[in-house]
Amino acid sequence: xxxxxxGYDAVRPVLYLDPANGRLHMVAxxxxxxxxxxxxxxxxxxxxWSPAQAVDPNEYPDSSGNTRYAAxxxxxxxxxxxxxxxxxxxxxKYYTTFVRSxxxxxxxxxxxxxxxxxxxxxxxxGLSLAGVGDRLYMGYEVGGGLxxxxxxxxxxGDNTWVDLGETGAWPSITQATDGQAWMMxxxxxxxxxxxxxx
Numbered sequence: 001x002x003x004x005x006x007g008y009d010a011v012r013p014v015l016y017l018d019p020a021n022g023r024l025h026m027v028a029x030x031x032x033x034x035x036x037x038x039x040x041x042x043x044x045x046x047x048x049w050s051p052a053q054a055v056d057p058n059e060y061p062d063s064s065g066n067t068r069y070a071a072x073x074x075x076x077x078x079x080x081x082x083x084x085x086x087x088x089x090x091x092x093k094y095y096t097t098f099v100r101s102x103x104x105x106x107x108x109x110x111x112x113x114x115x116x117x118x119x120x121x122x123x124x125x126g127l128s129l130a131g132v133g134d135r136l137y138m139g140y141e142v143g144g145g146l147x148x149x150x151x152x153x154x155x156x157g158d159n160t161w162v163d164l165g166e167t168g169a170w171p172s173i174t175q176a177t178d179g180q181a182w183m184m185x186x187x188x189x190x191x192x193x194x195x196x197x198x
Contacts, residue, residue, distance in 0.1 A: 010038045010052075018074040020133075027055075027072040027081055037070040037083050041105060050105070057083040057097040057111045071129035073136055077104045080151070082114070082138050084127050093118050096127060096140055098156065114149060114156055117142050125169035132177050139171035139183050146171055146185055162194055 010028035017024050024042040026049070036054040057067060069084040079101040087093050096115040099108045127140040136151035139162075146162040148171075168187035175181045179198025184191055 009034065012069055014071050016072050016074055018076070020074075020076045023074065025072050025074050025079060027070045029068050029070050029083070030066060035067055035085070037067050037081060039072070039079075039081065039105060041079075053105065055081060055099060055108050057081060057085070057099045069126045071127060071138075073129050073131040075131070075133050078102055078134055079105050080129070080131070080136055082127060082129050084140065091118065094142075096138075098151075112155070114138070115140070115142065115147075115159065126171070128171050128173045128183075130173045130175040130181065132175055137173055137175055137181060139173035139185075141169050141171060141185075144168070146183070148173065148183065166192065166194075168192060 009031040011031045013026055013028040015024060015026055022043070024046055026040050028038045030036050030038070036056050038052045039055050040049045040052045042049045057070070067083045067085045071082050073080045081099050083097050085095045085097060087095065094117055095113055097111040097113050099111050101108050125141040127138060130137050134153070137148055138151070139146065139148045141147070144167040146166055146168055147159045148162060149159055150157040162183060166187070168185035171183055171185040173181065173183045181196040181198070182193060184193040
């Protein structure tokens with residue numbers, strides 16, 4: 001089944017199944033040539049999908065900004081997307097941004113910039129989003145350091161360094177309903193994990 005067709009050039013898909021209503025949500029990044037992330041949802045376990053939307057979380061939507069990675073979380077009619085974008089207008093700069101819908105994906109807010117940094121401080125190491133209900137946690141990398149941020153409503157909380165002594169890339173975060181959370185990342189070919197007991 002082709003979920004996105006035509007002019008869409010989607011890569012790195014991420015799925016989230018909302019336990020509140022059983023709705024399946026998909027977000028995918030563009031293939032290094034568009035500012036958008038692509039979003040669609042299914043109410044029948046992936047049999048049929050809504051038309052794919054081009055959602056724009058980009059800091060510079062009219063420039064050379066490209067959204068390379070995205071993640072999605074949902075709670076009923078509230079849908080949240082975080083994205084990692086690269087802009088190469090004057091020099092290479094990375095952004096982590098956030099958009100949300102409060103009406104099931106019909107309308108989206110303007111982007112909120114959560115972090116920005118220049119290329120010499122980082123590579124492109126994705127990002128990860130986890131949550132319970134409308135409380136979210138995002139994990140990401142800047143300059144080899146691992147960070148997370150908490151969202152309990154606008155605005156997001158402050159950046160928190162996972163550990164002053166830890167470096168790594170490709171963070172993955174997950175969260176349990178009792179407040180526990182786990183973050184795992186790659187560091188020099190090894191996998192490391194941090195457990196938060198809530």
